[in-house]
Amino acid sequence: MRRDDRDEPFDDLFREIERMMNDMMAGGDVGFESRTDTDAGFGADTHVDVHDTEEEVRVIADLPGVEKQNIELECDGKTLTISARSDHREYDERVSLPRRVNEHTASATYNNGVLEVVFEPAEQSSDISLE
Structure with a gap:
């Protein structure tokens, strides 16, 4: 049928x-x-989230198998660069931040393979008055 x-x-x-x-x-x-190439970015077993609230910009990245002392962070106010290495691979990720942040206020924690970086937003530009 x-x-x-x-x-x-x-x-x-x-x-x-x-x-x-x-x-x-x-x-x-x-x-x-x-992505399956382990030399480009974090690879398939890693995930990066960016959370933007009124008070802060928070970046959370999974870095399985990486020791704390093997993580380097750099920020120019617009982009966070996360470099890390383990015995089996190297990670190099550039995360574009949703808005400009004050990189001097950054705080970072690393616990059980999870990296968390928190930034305060940058001060808004002030108006310039003509005289």
């Missing part, structure tokens, strides 16, 4: 999801970029 497609309205959707999953598992292109 031939099945009527009208009986299963989501059949096409499920078929497409299954095709995409099969392509992904086989290493095919499913329409998004994925």
